[in-house]
Amino acid sequence: MIRTAAGKFASAVKNHRMLEGRKTAVVGFSGGADSALLLVMMVEVLGTGNVLALHVNHMIRGEEADRDEKFCRDFCSERGIPFRAVRVDIPMLAKERGTGLEETARNERYRIFAVAMREGYDCTATAHNASDNAETVLFNLIRGAGANGLSGIPPVRGSIIRPLILCTKDEIVSECGRRGIPFVFDSTNDDTDYTRNFIRHRIVPLAKEINPAFEDAVSSSSEILRRDRAHFDSLSSQYSLSSGRKILSSLDDAVLSRVLLDSLRNAGISPDSEHITNAAEMIRSEKVRSSLSLPGGVFSIDRDNLRAGFPDTPDGTVPSVLCEGVTVLSEDTAAVFVRSSADSSKYINPLKNIYKLSIHVSADSAKINDVVSARERRPGDRYPFGGMTRNVKKLLQSTKLPLETRRFLPVFTVGDEIIWLPGFPVSDRFRPCGDQVAELWFFSEKNSDSSRKE
Incomplete structure (x- = not known):
């Protein structure tokens, strides 16, 4: 079994045909041991002028991030390697998009790699390694993933290649030491408040007490799963x-x-x-x-x-399909559908702190055998209750609800049939008549401080 980073690099490149037909590459260069070794090895294979070292400063760690950028710039300058640094305010973007820092940073990195490749580079090499793969598999296993998640990090994905995917972190650091390759250390890697770092520092060491070659074993299992998955994907692609x-x-x-x-x-x-x-x-x-x-x-x-x-609607509008629990209908309205009234409180109580108005009705759960939706009202909408079929527009004209509230009231449907207009009884056909009681709730008019409570 190959135990050196250099040997595993060569094996991954050959077995996965990473550089077949590729003569130039963008290399993601953070300054850490993984990317420093990757950059040196890619230069050795492709030549200095055929590699672009691309550093993305996420502007998350302040002076430490600036230190890393300077280190990368000096590292490449000393070796004559083409270098580029791109700064992206990840905290600001994450806030604007409502996404996490890690997700935002990852998406931006790959966007920047793609832009750089348009200058004529054949691929982008990233420094994901066997330790990263083991952590990813454990993370996905804990979340309950299937074959896709347990297959780990793919060695090749389109134009993205990962030549260090078989190398463990220890092997990479050892190779850097043997070659005298300097690197920087990211202080956030020690923060176990991050799930991935908790796995790295707490769970992986325990696994290695059972099997010192744990990361190699996971790499082997991932490869087996990828082959099996490719077979099943080939079979399933024949059907729709x-x-x-x-x-x-x-x-x-x-x-x-x-x-x-x-x-x-x-x-x-x-x-x-x-x-x-x-x-x-x-x-x-x-x-x-x-x-x-x-x-x-x-x-x-x-x-x-x-x-x-989505089900078709005559006026082209798209109804909101109600899954079990809370469905946000608009910026100021929401709905709750539960098939058992015993399950409603866990959804209802938090919303009562967010919205001023709440209206609900009970329905016969046994008769709800189609899609439950909330949609905009249409001309001619009617539904039966109290022994009579009522016109929705006339009902609203007779209600005491404020005009602003009436404007945003949807109708609730099962399939194509209206079963409820908030503020009025449920359709006669869906009145509870047994032990199976469902609940429908409509919430509107957010409290002024609801954004803080959410």
Whole structure:
């Protein structure tokens, strides 16, 4: 077994054909041991003039970040390596986008790499290593990931290559010492308040007490999973929802789950493992028609036809599909749908601190067998309660609710049928008549300090 960083670098480059047909590269250069060794090795393979060392200063660590940028600039100047530094105010961007620092920084780095490659570079090399891969696999395992997450960091993804992916951190630092390659240290790597650092400093050492070659073992497992996943992905790519219910129901679970995952994601839906399981059960059930509310849309079945996305509406507006729990309808309104009234308090109580107005109604859960949605009112909307079919517009004209509130009231539907207008009774057909009681809530008019409470 190869134990040196140089040997593992050569093995990864060869086995994954990282530099096949590639003569120039952008190298992500942070100044740490990983990227310093990567840069030196890439220069050795491609030549000094064919490599661009690209440093991204995230402007997160103040003087320490500026120190790292200067170190990288001096490192390249001393060796004649083309260098570029790009500064990005990650804290500001993260605040504007409502995303985490780590996610924002990662997205910006890859955007900057892509821009640099347009100048004629064949690929971008990043310094992800076997220790990073082990931490990623553990992180995904703890979150309950499937084969994709447990496959770890891909050695090659399009034009992104990772030549150090088989090298452990210890091997990299040892190689830097042997070659006399200087590097800097990021002080935030010791902060165990970050999940990844907690895994690195607390969990990985325990795993290495059981197996000192833990990181190599994870790399091997990741490679096996990537091969298996590629096989199943190849099988699943032959099918889609248009293949029909009869064909899809005959597929192995591993293939069907991948078909559903790809199809739902392509429709703008973000399913979790439970959603995939429920959709597969629907396909294999004996029900002629059924539907499943999902984050971002609906999965529905009508005989042999399967569909994912938003249901069609006559006026072209898109209804808000209500999943179990809270659904934000607009900047100032929200809804809650629960199939069991016993589950409502955990959703309702926090919202009562955010919104001034709350209206709710109970409904027969057993009769809610289609998609529950909230949509804008339309001319001619009607629904029955109290033994009569009522015109929604006239109902609103008779209500004592303030005009501003009435303007934003949606109607709640099951499939195409209106079952409730907030402020009025539930549709006669959905009145509770048994033990299965669902609840629908509508919230509006945020408190002035709600942004702080959220």
